[in-house]
Amino acid sequence: xxxxxxxxxxxxxxxxxxxMLTGVAAARDVIPGMHSNLLLHAxxxxxxxxxxxxxxxxxxxxxLFEQLAHTEAAAxxxxxxxxxxxxxxxxxxxxxxxxxxxxxxxxxxxxxxKAGTGSxxxxxxxxxxxxxxxxxYGAYSAEVLTRLRWMNTVLGPTVGAALARSDGIDLRALIxxxxxxxxxxxNRNKAGSLLFLKALAPxxxxxxxxxxxxxxxxxxxxxxxxxxxxxxxxACKAMTDAAHGVEGSxxxxxxxxxxxxxxIRISGLPGQWFTAPAEIPVGLFFSGFSQADANPDIGxxxxxxxxxxxxxxxxxxxxxxxFVGGTPRDALNATLEMYEITTTEHKHFTMPALDFxxxxxxxDIRKVVELGIAPRINTGIAHKNxxxxxxxxxxxxxxxxxFEQALLAYAEKYxx
Amino acid sequence: MNIQxxxxxGSYFDSVVLMQLQRELLLLPGVHxxxxxxxxxxxxxxxxxxxxxxxxxxxxxADDTLIVVKAESESAALQALAQVDSLLNRKRAAVDAxxxxxxxxxxxxxxxxxxxxxxxxxxxxxxxxxxxxxxxRKHIFLYSDNxxxxxxxxxxxxxxxxxxxxLGPDCGTAIINGIGLGFANRVRRGAVGIVGASGTxxxxxxxxxxxxxxxxxxxxxxGGRDLHTAVGAITAHQALHLLARDPATQVIVLISKPPxxxxxxxxLSAAQACxxxxxxxxxxxxxxxxxxxxxxxxTSLNEAAELAVSQLAGSSQPAQQPGSALTGMWLxxxxxxxxxxxxxxxVLQTTLHPLFSNAPVHKSQQLADxxxxxxxxxxDLGGDEFTVGRLHPLLDNDLRLRRIRQEAADPQVxxxxxxxxxxEGVHAxxxxxxxxxxxxxxxxxxxxxxMLIGTDEDPQDMQSQKERLETAGCRLFTNPxxxxxxxxxxxxxxxxxxFAPVELTALTQxxxxxxxxxxxxxxxxxxxxxxxxxxxxxxxAAGNDKLADILAKMNKR
Numbered sequence: 002x003x004x005x006x007x008x009x010x011x012x013x014x015x016x017x018x019x020x021m022l023t024g025v026a027a028a029r030d031v032i033p034g035m036h037s038n039l040l041l042h043a044x045x046x047x048x049x050x051x052x053x054x055x056x057x058x059x060x061x062x063x064x065l066f067e068q069l070a071h072t073e074a075a076a077x078x079x080x081x082x083x084x085x086x087x088x089x090x091x092x093x094x095x096x097x098x099x100x101x102x103x104x105x106x107x108x109x110x111x112x113x114x115k116a117g118t119g120s121x122x123x124x125x126x127x128x129x130x131x132x133x134x135x136x137x138y139g140a141y142s143a144e145v146l147t148r149l150r151w152m153n154t155v156l157g158p159t160v161g162a163a164l165a166r167s168d169g170i171d172l173r174a175l176i177x178x179x180x181x182x183x184x185x186x187x188n189r190n191k192a193g194s195l196l197f198l199k200a201l202a203p204x205x206x207x208x209x210x211x212x213x214x215x216x217x218x219x220x221x222x223x224x225x226x227x228x229x230x231x232x233x234x235x236a237c238k239a240m241t242d243a244a245h246g247v248e249g250s251x252x253x254x255x256x257x258x259x260x261x262x263x264x265i266r267i268s269g270l271p272g273q274w275f276t277a278p279a280e281i282p283v284g285l286f287f288s289g290f291s292q293a294d295a296n297p298d299i300g301x302x303x304x305x306x307x308x309x310x311x312x313x314x315x316x317x318x319x320x321x322x323x324f325v326g327g328t329p330r331d332a333l334n335a336t337l338e339m340y341e342i343t344t345t346e347h348k349h350f351t352m353p354a355l356d357f358x359x360x361x362x363x364x365d366i367r368k369v370v371e372l373g374i375a376p377r378i379n380t381g382i383a384h385k386n387x388x389x390x391x392x393x394x395x396x397x398x399x400x401x402x403x404f405e406q407a408l409l410a411y412a413e414k415y416x417x
Numbered sequence: 418m419n420i421q422x423x424x425x426x427g428s429y430f431d432s433v434v435l436m437q438l439q440r441e442l443l444l445l446p447g448v449h450x451x452x453x454x455x456x457x458x459x460x461x462x463x464x465x466x467x468x469x470x471x472x473x474x475x476x477x478x479a480d481d482t483l484i485v486v487k488a489e490s491e492s493a494a495l496q497a498l499a500q501v502d503s504l505l506n507r508k509r510a511a512v513d514a515x516x517x518x519x520x521x522x523x524x525x526x527x528x529x530x531x532x533x534x535x536x537x538x539x540x541x542x543x544x545x546x547x548x549x550x551x552x553x554r555k556h557i558f559l560y561s562d563n564x565x566x567x568x569x570x571x572x573x574x575x576x577x578x579x580x581x582x583x584l585g586p587d588c589g590t591a592i593i594n595g596i597g598l599g600f601a602n603r604v605r606r607g608a609v610g611i612v613g614a615s616g617t618x619x620x621x622x623x624x625x626x627x628x629x630x631x632x633x634x635x636x637x638x639x640g641g642r643d644l645h646t647a648v649g650a651i652t653a654h655q656a657l658h659l660l661a662r663d664p665a666t667q668v669i670v671l672i673s674k675p676p677x678x679x680x681x682x683x684x685l686s687a688a689q690a691c692x693x694x695x696x697x698x699x700x701x702x703x704x705x706x707x708x709x710x711x712x713x714x715x716t717s718l719n720e721a722a723e724l725a726v727s728q729l730a731g732s733s734q735p736a737q738q739p740g741s742a743l744t745g746m747w748l749x750x751x752x753x754x755x756x757x758x759x760x761x762x763x764v765l766q767t768t769l770h771p772l773f774s775n776a777p778v779h780k781s782q783q784l785a786d787x788x789x790x791x792x793x794x795x796x797d798l799g800g801d802e803f804t805v806g807r808l809h810p811l812l813d814n815d816l817r818l819r820r821i822r823q824e825a826a827d828p829q830v831x832x833x834x835x836x837x838x839x840x841e842g843v844h845a846x847x848x849x850x851x852x853x854x855x856x857x858x859x860x861x862x863x864x865x866x867x868m869l870i871g872t873d874e875d876p877q878d879m880q881s882q883k884e885r886l887e888t889a890g891c892r893l894f895t896n897p898x899x900x901x902x903x904x905x906x907x908x909x910x911x912x913x914x915x916f917a918p919v920e921l922t923a924l925t926q927x928x929x930x931x932x933x934x935x936x937x938x939x940x941x942x943x944x945x946x947x948x949x950x951x952x953x954x955x956x957x958a959a960g961n962d963k964l965a966d967i968l969a970k971m972n973k974r
Contacts, residue, residue, distance in 0.1 A: 004971055019427050117426075174480040177429035251971070334516045341523040349428055357434050371957045371968050372519045405964060412967045 002415065004367075007249035011268045012344045012363035015244035015252075015308065018114045020124070020236035021169035025161030029105035032093050032125050036105060037067070041090040043101030043301040044259025045274040049080045049087065053260035053296050058139025058387025059100035060087070065141060066149050067104045073141070091255050091266070095125040096238045096301035098230055099137035099383055100260070103127050107149070108157030112172065112235040114243055122242050126235035128152050128160075131225040132391070137300075139387035155214040156221060162213070163204035170200050172236035175229070176310060177349050180360070185318035187302055187311030188379040188394055190230045197229040198222050234301060237308035244363075246271040251411060252344065253364040256307050256376065256399060260299035260383070263399045267366060267407050270414060275407045277400040282382045284395010285323060296385040298397045303378045309347045309362030312377035312396065313339040317352040317360075321379075329354070335377055336361060342368040342376065366411070369404045418449065418487060421494035422474040423501070425482040429455065434505070435482070441504050447493030448486055456483040517953040521549045521931060528950040530929040532922070535598060535942075536585075537561055537934030542956055543586065544568035545969075546933050551575050551583075556923050558598045559585030559640070560934065566647060569640070573651040580917040582655055588638035589616040592623065596928040596947045599638075599938060607632020609725045610666035612656040614641050618672045618700070618718055625722030631729055634666040635924050644676035650684050657684070659919050661691035668728045669695045670721050675702040678779055682770035688712060689768050689905060694728040696721050705764040706898060710906045712767070743907045746831025746862070749824040750795035751817050753810040757836045757868065757897060758797040764901040769793045769908055775800050790824060793908075795834075811843040814850040821851075825858035832864045834904060836897075837886070839871025839879060848882045852889035864907070865891040868900045 029035045040063050042056060052060065061076040069085060070076035079085055090101050097103050109125040130148055134140040164170070175196050182192030201222065205215055222228045245254040250268035257264055263279040279298040286292070305311035315322075316336035319329045333354060339361035340346070346359030364376055375398040382393040411417070430438075435453040442451035452469045454460035456477030464470040469485045477483045484501055488494035518524045525531060534550040536543055540563025547564075550557050551572065564586035576583040584591050584598075591598040595606050602620055604627040611626075611633060613619030623633050637660075639652040653671070660666045671688060676699055688695040689710055696713045697704075698721040704714035713728065715721035748769060752758035755776065762778045773784040776797040784794060787802045796803075798810040798817055810817055817835070824830050837847050844850075855865050867886055873879050883893050894900035929948035932939040942949035958964035 171427040171480045174427045174429040181429075330515060337516045337518065337523070337527070340526065341518055341520050351430070351434070367968055367971055368520070370964055373955055373959045374519060405958075405961075408964060408967055412970075417967055417970045 002249040004249055004251055007247050007269060008252050008344050008363065008365060011244040011247040011250040011252045011254075014116075014247070015240045015363060016345075016348050017116050018173075018240040018243040019116045020112045020172045020239040021115050022110060022164065022172055022232050022236070023113050023169040024111040024164050025108050025128075025157045026111055027105070028103055028107050028109050028125070028127075031111055031123075032095055032103075032109065034093055038069070038084070039086045039088060039105065040064070041093055041095055041097070041101065041103040042087055042259060043090060043097055043099065043299060044257045044279075045091075045262050045264025045276045046089055047087065047259045047261055051261050053299065054385050054387040055139030055296055055299060055383045056100045056102070056260045058141055059102040059136050061387070062136045062139075062141030062145060062149075063102045063104040066136075066146055067106060089257070089259075090301055091238075091257055093125075094123060094238070094242065096234045096257075096304050097127050097137065098129070098227075098234065098302045099300040099381065100139060101127075101301045102136060106153065108153050108161070110232045110235050112232060112239050113169070114239040116243065122239060124235040124238035124242060126231040126238070128157055129225060129227050129231045131221065131227070134388065134390055138383050138390040140390060141388060156218055159205060159208065159213045159215065159218045160201060162208055163201050166204050166207055170197070170232075172232055173349055175200070176233060176236065177351070179229075180310065180314055180317040180350055181353055183318055183320050185311055185314040185321070185379060186233055187230075187305040188381070189318050189321045190228075190233065191226045193229040193233060194222070194226050197232070230302070234304050237304040237310070238301075240308045241304060244268055249415065251366045253307055253366060253376075256303040256378070257301045258298040258303065260296055263298060263403060265399065265403050265407060267411065270407065270410055273410060275403040275410065277403045277406075280397055280400060282380050282395045282397035284380075284382055284393050286382070286393035287391070290384070290392035294384050294389075294392050296383040298378075298380060299383050300380065302380065306376055306378050307364065309343070309350055309360040312379040313343070313362070314350065314352060314360045315377070315379070316354045319354065338374060339377060341372055342374050366404045366407050369401075370408050373401065375399050375401050375404070418489065419491040419494050420469065420471050420485060420487045421491065421498055422471050422483065422485040423498050424456070424474065424477045425484070426478075427480050428482040429480065430482055430505075438484075438501065438504055442484075442486060442497055442500070445493075445497045445500060447489045448497050449489065450487040451497070452483070452485040454483055455479065456481045517951055519953050519955055521546065521553060521933065521952065524931045524950050524952050525553045525555070528929060528931060528948060530927075530948060531931045531950065532556055532926055533558060533593070533598075533928065533930040535560065535930050535932045535934070535938050537599075537932075537938060538954055539956075540564050540586075544572060545957065546954070547572050547583065548575075551579065551581060554579060554581065555931070556582040556919075557584065558591055558930075559583060559588055560599050560938070561585070562587040566642065569642060570648055573643075573648060577651050577655060577916045580919050582637070582659070582919050582923055583652060584638050585640040587642075588640045590619050590636070591638050592633055592636040594635065594924055594926070594928050596942065596945050598930075598942070601636070602627070605632035606634070608634055608665060608667035608729055609670060610634045610660035610663060610668070611636040611670045611672065612639060612653055612660065613637070613670075613672040614639055614643060614674060621718045622670055622672060622698075622722045622725075625719055626726060629722060629726045631726045634663060635660065641674075644673050644680050644684070646677040646680055650676070650680050653684055654687055655916065655919050657687055657691060657695075659921065659924060661693055662918070662921055663924055665925075667693065668725045669693055670725045671695060671697045671699075672718065672721060673699050675699055678766065678781070679770050682766060682768055682772070685712060686768040686770065686908075696724045696728065703763065705767045706901075709764065709767060709902050743831040743864075746908075747790075747827075747829050748793045748795075748832045748834060748904060748908060749790050749830050750834040751820050751824070752795065752797050752836050753799055753817065754836050754838055754870070755797045755799050757870070758795055760897065761834070761901055762795055764898075765793070765795065765904060768905050775802060790827075796820070811838055814844060814847060818850060818854045821854050821858055825860065825863060828862075831862060832866060832904065832907060834866045834868075834900070835891075836868045836870060837882065839869070839875040839877045839882065841876065846877060846882075848877075848885040852885045855886070855891060856889040859890045865889070866900060866904060867891045867893050868897045869893055869895050870897070
């Protein structure tokens with residue numbers, strides 16, 4: 002078995018995947034294995050007892066939204082009694098930012114990999130709620146639930162109908178263009194969200210005016226600089242899933258956090274998670290908050306780094322260099338560092354500041370362990386208490402020990 | 418005229434990149450026009466105006482990259498399209514002085530001009546770094562010590578097979594193209610090239626050459642164990658071969674602590690064939706002569722420098738040319754005089770290998786059976802094993818005559834060396850017996866060389882002896898040293914370059930290096946005006962041996 006060849010094959014599948022946003026659908030109708038009593042969450046598997054504040058809050062919100070429970074207390078009792086099941090989004094071809102909680106009746110983006118190489122795969126992600134008190138940070142007040150219902154009855158159907166009028170939106174091309182407009186695709190999605198709005202607006206305008214809530218939807222999408230984050234994450238999931246399960250490959254195909262543990266999956270070790278306690282991100286805090294308020298790392302959004310953008314494309318995003326040290330030089334160095342632990346340079350995602358070099362793509366656990374360089378992840382920081390919301394943004398790295406565990410498991414499986 | 422196009426679905430590139438690609442396509446052979454655009458309606462309209470919008474290109478969407486080439490033939494157009502990926506991927510590496518990569522791989526990408534890697538990490542990790550450097554096809558200055566001998570052998574053999582130099586391990590100093598690596602004196606540039614085991618010997622000679630008003634072209638340290646039998650002077654041979662081809666080098670100095678005899682013989686044999694004067698100082702190793710052809714033997718570091726500088730003045734005379742006739746053939750020396758035989762051993766062992774005798778200088782040269790020669794053999798026919806029940810060969814030529822026939826019958830023998838000693842009490846007319854046998858034994862590819870010892874007052878008539886032996890086909894010498902120098906020169910090219918030669922650019926390119934380890938080596942390189950990139954090197958897997966072991970196994974697969 003040739004590891005280089007296996008990795009080359011895996012990373013080529015990742016790079017050549019062509020994620021197209023083709024529609025919006027109810028989770029229960031499209032997500033494999035989805036059912037009314039199942040709540041999906043970000044990160045590796047976790048039981049209720051070990052869930053952190055924001056994840057618990059989001060679970061409570063989802064139970065109220067699904068009317069599995071009608072009060073907070075009833076929801077907690079239901080969770081404690083095992084009356085609902087909790088499973089990782091990742092095990093259902095799905096990703097979600099922060100808590101990532103996705104329930105059966107929520108509308109989700111459908112992203113299909115149309116690489117044209119024969120094998121196809123599909124990934125899903127919930128819709129982005131915007132800022133402030135939102136479910137993904139564990140808020141579940143009436144205001145949060147009202148917005149979720151509006152998203153399910155107005156936003157989702159309008160966007161879905163618009164997409165149905167198109168051949169889909171090419172998210173790989175959108176990401177590539179956004180990287181040339183100052184986004185890195187994880188913490189900064191301003192340009193990508195505007196490109197998304199630009200693509201959707203004419204399609205939405207073909208609809209039924211005020212009856213569709215057109216103006217409201219366009220304003221919501223335009224005001225939210227994160228509106229494209231969820232489709233981009235699903236695109237990254239479609240790309241990394243295409244690289245998953247290649248015999249002998251040492252590439253990382255998922256990095257995800259549930260607010261308690263950090264977990265990774267490896268292409269050549271399908272079906273296994275390697276986990277360790279998640280670290281608390283270091284970064285900049287909104288006024289009134291400090292490091293002491295931060296929850297341990299949470300969210301599936303590290304799928305962007307897994308696919309070669311986000312923290313790995315930091316050199317593309319000088320506007321947010323304050324997260325990584327303050328100067329554009331630091332942003333370049335952040336990307337240069339990631340070249341050391343990756344297999345190749347992305348063919349489609351390039352960075353002007355590095356003379357259009359491709360982004361570092363395909364994290365190789367061998368290089369991570371050998372050089373002692375853990376991947377850099379740009380991330381939002383959640384308050385440790387449910388429902389407070391985002392308190393800052395910054396940088397986090399996975400615990401090194403999970404890469405070491407993966408290497409040992411690899412050695413065992415492949416008889417080294 | 419032929420137009421070909423290619424649509425890259427969902428490939429977004431900045432327009433600057435696309436315009437650059439377009440310009441580069443226009444430079445390809447046979448290409449008359451090219452268009453590279455994101456296929457927006459506006460861009461497609463522009464292509465249409467230029468007559469570049471083909472029917473097949475019309476299906477491109479705004480998210481697609483559209484590449485159109487108009488060329489004199491279909492094949493030229495298709496060949497141009499086939500270049501697109503390599504043109505797009507041809508990135509200028511962003512040189513970034515502030516970023517210090519941990520891996521050599523990343524460092525090499527950051528400073529692609531680097532031809533050398535300096536390694537001064539702790540010994541047990543040094544071989545791993547050197548292996549990575551060889552994989553990247555870099556020359557190596559390996560300062561680290563405590564590298565296992567088996568690692569050194571493996572690394573040097575790999576380096577030699579790839580035409581790469583590995584200076585070290587435990588190599589303290591080198592001067593390449595005017596830049597000192599490791600510990601090096603600031604010496605004038607000049608025409609003296611130095612190959613030394615390591616460290617202070619090399620520094621001393623380089624400094625003395627400078628003090629004497631001359632300069633150094635390059636100085637290459639080979640590492641202290643290079644001239645051990647197990648390593649076989651791999652680096653010294655490469656370095657010698659390199660300096661022999663280097664136009665800036667006129668004289669070469671070889672310095673070492675006493676090498677293994679067979680290693681010394683092979684190296685000096687190569688030195689003899691290198692076509693330039695070579696000053697040899699194998700400290701503590703007996704000098705066979707002051708000079709053997711182009712080889713000059715010094716007895717101290719200072720003398721080595723002085724000889725080298727004096728040779729610079731005289732090096733306008735063409736040095737001895739390589740390509741001796743008897744390469745691959747054997748010498749057989751049949752001596753009647755024991756002391757003459759012993760001096761011949763001492764001199765000829767300098768470059769002839771393997772060399773055997775019934776009266777050896779080293780035990781390893783002991784001939785197993787005096788009746789049968791092997792490889793190069795010098796026989797003292799006056800030795801006890803030959804004289805039992807028989808007269809001394811100075812008096813009785815019978816044994817020598819039979820042995821001449823025996824040796825001449827061996828087609829691998831290229832030269833027979835004889836001493837003919839005249840004077841009172843010895844044979845009255847040796848030529849009368851020797852000349853007919855020599856004449857009868859002559860064949861193509863066999864030379865006879867005779868050292869004639871005697872005076873014109875000797876009773877045998879020296880002139881007549883000489884004439885008859887010459888008529889029989891012998892080359893006569895009355896000066897034994899001249900005879901031995903001649904023998905050396907005839908066999909001199911024995912060590913032909915049986916390895917991939919190191920490209921001269923190893924020495925002549927502007928010095929650019931990656932430095933893993935001691936940071937002062939980096940600062941010193943930069944201060945000397947060389948390009949250098951310091952690595953943020955760490956032990957693999959943070960020093961966890963179990964993980965490092967797994968990684969090593971994985972990387973071998």
